[in-house]
Amino acid sequence: MEFRDIVNRDIVNLENCEDEAIHIPGLIQPHGFLIAVDVNTSIINVCSENISEFLAIDYTAVLGKPINSVFEFSLDSHLKDIQEDTGEQKITFNEVCAGKLLAFTIHKSDNTIIVEGETTENHPNEEAKLYNASKKLLSYIEDTNSLKDLCNSVAQAIKEITGYDRVMIYKFDQEYNGEVYAEVKEEHLEPFLGLHYPHTDIPPQARALYIKNLLRIIGDVNYQPVKLFTYDKSNLETLDLGLSVLRSVSPIHVQYLNNMGVGATLTVSLLHKGKLWGLIACHHYGTKFLSQEVRNTVKLHGHFITSQIDVRILNEQYEISNQANQCVDKLTAKELPFVRASVQELFNDDAIYNLCNSNGVVAFIGSEYYTKGNVPEENKLASYIDLLVKEKNQNTFISSNMPQLHQLENGVLQEFPGVLFYRLDNVNYIAWFRVPTIKTITWAGDPSKAIEKDKNGLSPRKSFQSFEERVKDTSKPWLTPEIEAAQKFRLFLQSLVRSILTNEDKERQRILSENLKAVNTELENISWISTHDLQEPLRKIRMMASTLLENPEQYQVTDIVVKRITRMAKSAERMQNLVRNILDYNKTSAELQELEDIDFYALMVKIEEDIKESLKEEGATMQVSKDLPTISGIPFLIKQCVLNIISNALKFKFPERDVVIQVYTDVADEKSDLYHVVAIKDNGIGFDQEHKDKIFKIFSRLHSKSEFEGTGIGLAFCKKIMLKHNGFIRADGVKDEGAIIRLYFPK
Known part of the structure; x- marks a missing residue:
């Protein structure tokens, strides 16, 4: 079987360090060994070169073998547990193997399970010491007031537990520049408290790994990395060590630590609301390794800090909030x-x-x-x-x-x-x-x-x-x-x-309303003038014209003058009709009569009786359907509305055919479910559909006075009557074929 290493040999320097794939170095730190197992086959497909230092077996004898053939104990239960979604990223335990006590860490990475082992020792008093240290966490709540005080207490506790020369709580700002927020150190060391570090010290991919893997330890900064090997037939090119305890760190980071004179480090991530809030950074100026139990205790202290961030911030901001709310109140x-x-x-x-x-x-x-x-x-x-x-x-x-x-x-x-x-x-x-x-x-x-x-x-x-x-x-x-x-x-x-x-808008509306009332009062005065002052001269003009026309010889009136007097009389008559129609139009708004039930068929019978002479003179026929509805309305206004429509039908008749006027209920109309729809249809000259709205405007005419007499008020009067009855009127026409006027009365 042939073997090859999976070392990432991409050249890394400070110009491309932000792109460094630090999660797949293909190398580990030498204080432990690593093997990786294929999830589907339980066959070992990766092994560190130094496994012989821990298990007295060469990596070449491990690769391609089942996992249970390597250890003196079975890993089956642990492998099963790590594959189940229990919420735990890692499983840790101690086992004796090859006569040595080893601390194991197991986690899953894609389709691979990674097993890491480190030598460890039993310390009889360590468990009680760590338990007491963890128990003291609760006392920090009572002993500290601010978040800074809490961080100082936790830093002191971690130094006592781990024995590192310097323990710092490192806090990030929004741009990930860092500040040493709390510090406990050996007396002879230079203080770092309050110092700031630029965001470039911890590149983005490193921050991402801090979120993924909460603890990272370097026992000896000057370690020699150990290669990871696989066999050719495994088809494995890289191995994601993002959660690995032993992952080899970036050579640039090692150089950075050497420049600081640091010999060993322990870093614990402090997460708040899913983001990297800060770090617990422990420095030692020689080599230093920690047991799994001590590491877990340090992580617990980190969790305690982050659990208190919101509480402490709220306490610190309470006074500000109180003063601000007093101002608002x-x-x-x-x-x-x-x-x-x-x-x-x-x-x-x-x-x-x-x-x-x-x-x-x-x-x-x-x-x-x-x-x-x-x-x-x-x-x-x-x-x-x-x-x-x-x-x-x-x-x-x-x-x-x-x-x-x-x-x-x-x-x-x-x-x-x-x-x-x-x-x-x-x-x-x-x-x-x-x-x-x-x-x-x-x-x-x-x-x-x-x-x-x-x-x-x-x-x-x-x-x-x-x-x-x-x-x-x-x-x-x-x-x-x-x-x-x-x-x-x-x-x-x-x-x-x-x-x-x-x-202010209501006040403007009030002023406008008062102005409108004043205008309406003036209009009423104009109507009064129209009723009395305008009609009287018109009556005199017509009376004098009639006198002259009855006996033109007596007053020596020539034929030319007779024609002019005749035109003058007709003009006065038209003006009288116009004034009368205006008065009727305005009267519609002033009427406050209560609505009555009106049998529309009975109304049409009465109207037909009243205008039978006019129908006879025009040679017109009315066809009234007996299924007309009963509506609510003011009788004389509805009658006037219908008379205006019939008058138009007679006036605008087609010269070459007799007038036929049909009155019926239009049940096919789209609004017949909400309205009684009365249709009045004629076969007159009709109109172009584009004028269907114009004909309802007051004084609006589609034809000249020379063609058809009228004031242009009739249909505008009808529209006003229908609005007063909470209904509406609609006209449809076809030029030279006729028109249909529909009246819509609410049901």
Whole structure:
């Protein structure tokens, strides 16, 4: 059988380290051995070169063999457990093998089960010591107040448990720059507490592995890596060691630790809400190995820290939240009328910017600016707000470093780098501002020199001497209780503004209503004038014309003058009819009569009797269906409506055929389930369908006065009558064939 190693030989340097596949090095640390088993066959397909140092068997004799042929005990139950979804990533246990006590760790990686073994020893007092250390965790809750105090206590406990020279709690910011948040160390060592480390120290793929695998140990920084081997027929190219205890670390990281003078490390991930919050970083300045039990105890302490993060942060923010809510309550408790002056009253109170510990606040409401405190000048404010409004069209925007996000030539972003912006609606908004704070950050070495160049090429920085950097163009960050207080006030202001605008709208409507009443009164006066002052002269004109036309010889009126007097009389008659129709049209709105049940068939019989002379003169025939409905209405108005429609049918008759008018219930109409539909159909000249809406407009005519007499009010009058009856009217026509007028009465 032929064998080959699976070492990843891609060349790694500081220019491509962020792409380094650190989870598949094909190498392990030498203080333990590793074998990998195919899940389906239980055949060993990977083995570390150094297995003979632990089990007195060569890797060449292991590869291709069943797993149970290697050990003096059966792994079947453990292999079964690790394949079941129990929520445990790893299984750990101790077993004697080849006369040695070994600590085993088993985990699954894709279709492979990885078994790792390390030599260990029984320490009689260790179990009790670790139990007592774990039990003390609960006392930390009572003994510490802040998150920082808790981290210091946990760091002290971990140093006592592990014996490392230095134990640090390392906390990340949003960009994954790190800060030594708590530290316990040997007295002779230089303190790292408060130092910051650039995000480049821990590249993205390393952070991803910290989330996946919560503990990583390097017992001897200067170890010589051990190769992993497979056999040719296994078809295995790489092995994912993301969860491995023994995984060999990046050579760049080893160089980094050597530059720091560190001999051994232990790192435990601190996860909060699924993200990497920080690390427990233990340094020793010689070699150091820990038992599985000690490692698990350190992990437990890490879990305890992360379980307390939210509680401690809430405790620390309680006072801020209390003060902010007092400011909000003071503002929202004001009894304010729904007028613009109420907004100004709010902005007269310092609480409006103190509620979120800002330097000033500005609101734009109804084309007016309201300000309090230190805010941008009005000529600069517009460009600032324009940036915020365009920011992904969000209703909320929060930042403490605006100059790093945007650029404006007027310098307003540098003057006010902190902003808390809320839209009240599409136009109005409120924004709180903060001025810059000059912050001094002490780095462990110059962050701009995280990569150094020497005769050997690029390497991690060698200097970790404190380096101070003054950061400007940023404000204090907005804390959660401050944001919540601003949001709470924003909702109150939003409600107040809506009420003010609604109240103003009601006032405008009231004024418009009063103006409309005044106009209607004037129109009624015009109607009165029409009734009396206009009709009287018209009657006199017609009477004088009639006198002259009855005996033209007596008044020596020539034929030409007779014709002119005749035209004058007809014009006066048309004008009288127009005035009368206008009065009838206006009278429709003023009628307040109660509705009565109307038998439409009986109404049509009466109408036909009333106009039989007109029908006879025009040679017209009416065909009235007996299935007409009973409707609710004002009888004289409905009668007038029908008479106007019939009058139009007679007026607009087709010259070459007798008039036929049909009145029936249109049950096929699409709205017949909701309305009684009465159709009045004629065979007259009809009209183009494009004019079906125009004919209902007052004074609207489709034909000239010379062709057909009329005022253009008839169908407009009908439309008004139908609206008064909560119905409507519709017309359909075909040119030279006829028209159908449908009346819709609610059922």
